[in-house]
Amino acid sequence: MSEPHEDTPEAQMARLILGLRSQGVTDAKVLKAIESTPRELFTPQLFKERAFEDSALPIACGQTISQPFIVGLMSQALKLDRRSRVLEIGTGSGYQTAILSKLARLVYTVERYRTLMREAEGRFKELGLTNVITRFGDGGEGWPEQAPFDRIMVTAAAPGEPTALLHQLKPSGVLVAPIGRGPVQTLRRYTGDGKGGFQVEDLIDVRFVPLLEGVAKEP
Ligand code: SAH
Numbered sequence: 001m002s003e004p005h006e007d008t009p010e011a012q013m014a015r016l017i018l019g020l021r022s023q024g025v026t027d028a029k030v031l032k033a034i035e036s037t038p039r040e041l042f043t044p045q046l047f048k049e050r051a052f053e054d055s056a057l058p059i060a061c062g063q064t065i066s067q068p069f070i071v072g073l074m075s076q077a078l079k080l081d082r083r084s085r086v087l088e089i090g091t092g093s094g095y096q097t098a099i100l101s102k103l104a105r106l107v108y109t110v111e112r113y114r115t116l117m118r119e120a121e122g123r124f125k126e127l128g129l130t131n132v133i134t135r136f137g138d139g140g141e142g143w144p145e146q147a148p149f150d151r152i153m154v155t156a157a158a159p160g161e162p163t164a165l166l167h168q169l170k171p172s173g174v175l176v177a178p179i180g181r182g183p184v185q186t187l188r189r190y191t192g193d194g195k196g197g198f199q200v201e202d203l204i205d206v207r208f209v210p211l212l213e214g215v216a217k218e219p
Contacts, residue, residue, distance in 0.1 A: 012052035016068060019054050025072035033102040034072055039065075041123055042093040056207075061113045061216065063209055065093040066155060070187075070206060077176045077189050077203060078151050080104050087146070087168065089139030089211070090155035094120030100153065101129045108146050110139035113216045138214050142168040149173060156211035157185045166190060166198065178208040 017031055025031065040051035042065055047057045056067045066074075074096070080086065084104040091097055091111035097120065100107045109132060111117040117136045124132045135143060139154075140162075147168035154162060154177035162177055169175050172194045178185040187203040 009052070016052050016054060020069055020072045023069050023073075025069065025076055027072075027076040029103055030072055030075045030099070033075070033099045034068060036102065037095070037098050037127075039068065039095060041126065042095040042098070059093045059116070060119065061116055061218075063092050063113070063116065065095050066208075071096050071099055073204070074153060074155075074176050074187070075099055075103060077174075077187070078153055079174055080151060084150040085146075086151040086153065087143055087149040087165075088153045088155065089142075089165070091120045091134065092116055092155065094123050096153070096155055097132055098124070098127060098129060101132050104151070105131060107132045108135065108143050108149070109133070110135045110137055110143060112136070112138055112212065112214070113218065115218060136215065140164060140211055140213060144168065151175070152177075154178065154211065155208065157181075157206075157208040158211045171196065176203075178206045181210075183207060 017035055040048045043051045043057050054068050056064045059065050080103040085106045086100050086104045088097055088109040091109040097107055097109045114136050117134055121134055142165050148170045149168055150170055150173050152165050152169055152175040157178040157180055159181045172192045175190040179188045180186055184205050184207055187206045189201045190198040192198055
């Protein structure tokens with residue numbers, strides 16, 4: 001049982017960071033980005049009290065905000081540096097986008113629900129994140145006009161190898177994506193060998209909502 005005085009937002013965040021560290025998210029820059037991003041801003045009112053929990057939570061349009069551990073692990077796996085131009089597919093709440101924006105130079109993010117896109121844009125503005133560029137559309141096609149990218153992160157499960165996206169990666173770039181058709185997928189990292197090929201690594205099992213084709217129809 002935790003003492004009541006431990007339950008300040010700072011203490012909750014400290015616990016979350018400690019937990020991520022113990023699960024293998026050890027990159028200091030990634031942990032700092034998570035620590036400085038108010039996750040409660042990205043969760044629906046109903047779940048604000050659970051914003052510091054290490055769990056995925058429901059957001060609008062039947063989607064989810066990813067679990068902090070997965071956000072940390074994927075951000076770390078992407079091997080970002082301050083000069084990276086990153087493409088993110090699946091803006092959702094914008095939480096992962098906000099973390100990326102603190103680790104990279106520019107973040108291009110694509111979402112197929114207009115509602116989610118608009119809400120996320122409001123949060124980026126509120127947080128003063130000026131290096132995020134949003135697009136409403138089908139992220140499965142990437143963002144050809146802005147390609148090639150140094151890094152690509154997909155935050156919805158691709159049914160198979162994300163060929164169109166791999167084509168938009170620089171020769172020595174890195175792409176991280178959940179791959180699989182079932183409820184459990186494999187988080188896979190593709191690292192360009194500089195000659196048009198890729199080294200492929202399976203990282204862990206994950207559960208993401210599927211990457212769907214086309215844009216969502218909304219009332
Ligand atoms: N990174 C998000 C997680 C969002 S869940 C966060 O931190 O909150 C995955 C998101 O991918 C959903 O919002 C879903 O609508 C979106 N998505 C699914 N298929 C897509 C596609 N083809 N193009 C763009 N976005 C897609």
